[in-house]
Amino acid sequence: MEPKAVVKEKFFIVIRGKSRKGFCRGCIGRVEAETQRGELMGLLYCGGSNAGSPKSGGIVRREDTYPLTRHQAQLLLFVSPASKRLELLCNPQLFSAICELSPDDLVVVRHKKGHLPGLVKNLMQIGRKEGKDDLHMLGFEVEFVDSDHNLSSKKPAPLPLFSAADIVQVVPSYSVPSGLHWKDGQYGSINRKAVTRINSMPAIGSRARQVRESHTEQSTTRSQSPLEVGSTVEVVSNSGITVYGVVQWLGVPEGKAAEWAGIELDYEVSGCSDGKYGSQRYFTCKGNRALFVPVTKCSPDGRFASTSAGKEAPKPTETPPVPPFEDSEEDAPPIPESEALSLLEGRMKGIQGHINSCYLDAALFSLFSSSVTLDNICQKPADTEQPITCTLRKIVNRLRRQGFVPAESVMNFRKQLGCDTFRTEEKDPEEFITVLFQKVLCMEPLLRLRSRRETSQGAYTFQIFLEKEQMGQMPTVQQLLDTSCLSGDLKFEEMPSCLMVQMPRFGNKYKMFSHIIPSTELDLTDLLYNSPRECFICGHLAEYECLQCLTDRKLQPGSIKQFCTTCNTQVHSHPLRQDHSPKALTVPADSGTPVLRHMMQLFAVLCIHTSHYVSFVKYGPDPHSWLFFDSMADRCGDDQHGYNIPEIRACPELGDFLSQPEEELARANPSHAPELVRRLLCDSYMFLYQNPAKPLSKPNHQES
Template identity: 35%
Template sequence: MQDLMGTIMDKSTPDPVEEAETAFQAVDLGSTVQVGEPPRYGVVKWLGMFPGGSELMAGIELDEYWPKDCGDGSFEGHSYFSCGHGHGYFHPLKNVQPDQRFLTIDPVPAITRGNSIPAENPLQAPLEELEEQHTIPPTQVYVGEKRGIQGHYNSCYLDSTLFGLFALSDVFDSMFLAPDKDAPASRQEFKDLLAKKIINPLRKNGVVRFESVMELRRMIEDLGKMEGVQEKEKDPEELLNLLFKNILHIPPFIQIRRSFGVEDEFFIQLFISFDQTLRLPTIKELTRKMFDEGKLSLTKAPSQLLVQVPRYGRGFKTCQRIVPDLKFDISEFTEAYISADVPGCMICGERSSWKCSQCKHDFMTSESDVYFCEVCSRKAHTRKERRDHTVNRAVTVPMAELDLLSVICIETSHYVCFTRDLDTNTWLFFDSMANRLYDKYNIPRVTDCTAALNEWVYSGDLTQLLSAQPRELPELVRRFTQDVYMCVYVQSKPKSTDNSSYNEEFVDVAWEF
């Protein structure tokens, strides 16, 4: 028993081949696993035996809420680990299996076979190098089984990021198209690989095989001088920082002014204090909270924006659900906007974003305009008698509106991507490891999830989403709102109409003033 426990609790990192040979047997703390049939998935948080017990047990934090058989990590009055109620599950270790969805290791990993191509790879898409740049295809090109980017050996972080940036938008094509006369040959080689073996084939065929991505991972590891890129799990923020800064030498997207000076950044990483009143915040509301708390501002409005959402470990999230804004006016976070002297919100006293002259009678003020923050303006104009009000910006700074392109999500250790066709407003869900074949090869899948997201998230009425229990949500809606990791915003297409005011019907949660 002592030898067995020693094997289970050993934290040493095996080499890739040894790990591949034992992957189906080894379960350790932090492993993503599955139990039962149909399988339920989760993360191992505790290993051991109960007092008086005779077999090894695993304490698992399940992904999904399961109140019938789950608690909070306690058993018979003793706490073995901590998690949300309805997620803590104890199961005999001998019946716990590694999560077959994410087990991307075959008995002889492809990375140890040089450039050999396994003939039995179920994706028969050609391994081609396309010189011709392909335009963004219709969404139908991507939809279906064996579509998207094939995952392999913990690659979901890279697969999801590439699909989210390039599948339905050419905004980030400058990463490999922009001229760089003084670039070393290795940098141009990397750009050529990214464009000709991944982006162009993806847009032409709707699918890319794992061999091309493994070639890219090898080059990222070599050029970025980061160990483990070929076999270990990373995260998209870590990957993109490496690509933008160390490999491609792209200028930072944003400049954030802090109390000690200006910092160049590629991301806005949301660090905010815990607030239990944040039941269903938007990305913009969370960004505003951080900027207000930290007294931050942007030196100018960027043309693209990557927002990393607060998340601390697998178990704790600052917000249980988040709604990514379809439109994000970033001008409200610039120095020019923040430094303007405007009255506080009539309702909550926070900084105002909008003003309405037609509300002055309802709020019994002699002022010519009633000022609101964005949240209170939305709530105030929910009432039918105010829905036809014309609401103007509180500060006369030109809008810099960004469109939501993609949302990268993480559940336990697995990354997936939702991305949007900005012309048709079609949403696609991409999972590079949706299925497996021969216990060797991952089968990617792309699903059209437009109807579900429009009904639950973007219908204009969030009452249904607010009141629903996790088990009541459609699977993709739950993942979209509860597992948000990063949101990608890009510059909106120019419009000829004046965008300094709006006259929308605010049909939101039934808040009234």
């Protein structure tokens, strides 16, 4: 194995895979050479006081790493433990903003007192750099934006030092702030401290100074939009600091004459309340997050796409205006195949993503854009329906009628879910789907599973559990489901209306198989409890099932093996199968042949890559009727003031690929497949199947 020399300096972080020759998940290395097989030979940077000094390295697969610049590597090297480095990479927009921080930029950091805003004062080099291969660790000195500091001491206390993982938000600051306050009240201030720059990196140039004038001009020309509870807004203080939040209350507070807004901020600000103003409570939230200001101080959140006339924003491309939406009395049906492309294809289509919402955007689009099975679970609610269900219904109707849902609608839905992490952090789709069906739609579990102990359990999604050695290199979903059910001795009590199968992987951090072939139809006949089945050999009524035969290559590996009495005896008379333990099946008294097959149809696939979720959706019966949806395909403007541009693309090439016989698919080389097909095979996270003959029943309109 001859290594190829590497000319350009490269750094990387290991994001997945088992520990191999010194490398493990979260460790940082430097590429020294590449092998002929495409693997990386590198130096590993150790932890502790010698974190910047490389030790003996090893070999790691390129696909198990993520490339880093020197600056990124030094920032991540100061983050401990290593798992926090991967968590930070899961939020690429935040990490990118952290990498560009300059003196006097405003950030929100994790602190023992909670989340506190502060000013970046210095980028510190930590550790000694003795050799050319050494790295400094980089941390941030932060001066808190807080009114509680006592400055009576003649000698200022050292500023606290934070790693990149301690920063939870980068807030745009348009001037060197002198206080966070409004004319009608004091909500926190900055006490200035003398700061000595010690062993620091050169200042890159603050973005605050670059955009100060442009912000002043924009804030005077921004048109006012009517506010309502649930609107996402931004408020700019007299000193220029911008804070963001959601309107929770509108009205005239005691002692005031004009209308005010009660806003729940995205993060804590010293001096704010938990929903009280004066002695009166207007709403309830976490402490130091409730801000009360006149409505004239509020503007629509500039991070979202604006449709207000006259507002000019930096745009890399022209995007169409978002038309107003008025919900009608009738619920919109699923988008028919004949209208799907004209309504959905293009930019600014689908559901607009914002702040790690891709898991939710992809799931909602997959479930409700075209699925016939899920059609009647979002019908016109009764008067006693929960407000959150009404919000979901409006999202679905807007998607089906206009083909576009703005980010503010989905952010309001996340807010109503009642869990902070659903609003501010990325979640797994299965967590959201469970909450959606159980708490929002108040539905019974979609699946009823019976275990080997004859106990029944409910579930909303099905997680594949198996050993990698049980399968080939590129399995189908059918093979994975069959093997998982037989290994765990699980059966479906009845044919489900909707089956969501989660692949053997854990987000972006680990996946068992590099590629998985979608099964366009899923046969559940042999997985139904107490249901008649055919003998694998002769087609007569099956009476035995054998788990050990599952991987026998002479018996078509991956297919469930059940036999009649005669075939069971013959198959297990082979010397290599005499130690098998066939299990007797319960045969219904009225069983007959041929056995009716119970099939489900694939209608969507959720995929994940670098912690970003996208989806493929089948919008009609034609094999080529596939769409690819990305809620954050592009971006207009910067991280603070821009907005994401969702995009939907037709993907008929996926139909061409899946129309091939299964034998050809098993021999296919994924690297030769079209881009989107390759992405589905490599990044599949959850496959969604429906039974069109058995639509889901209407939800039970009761409080959960």
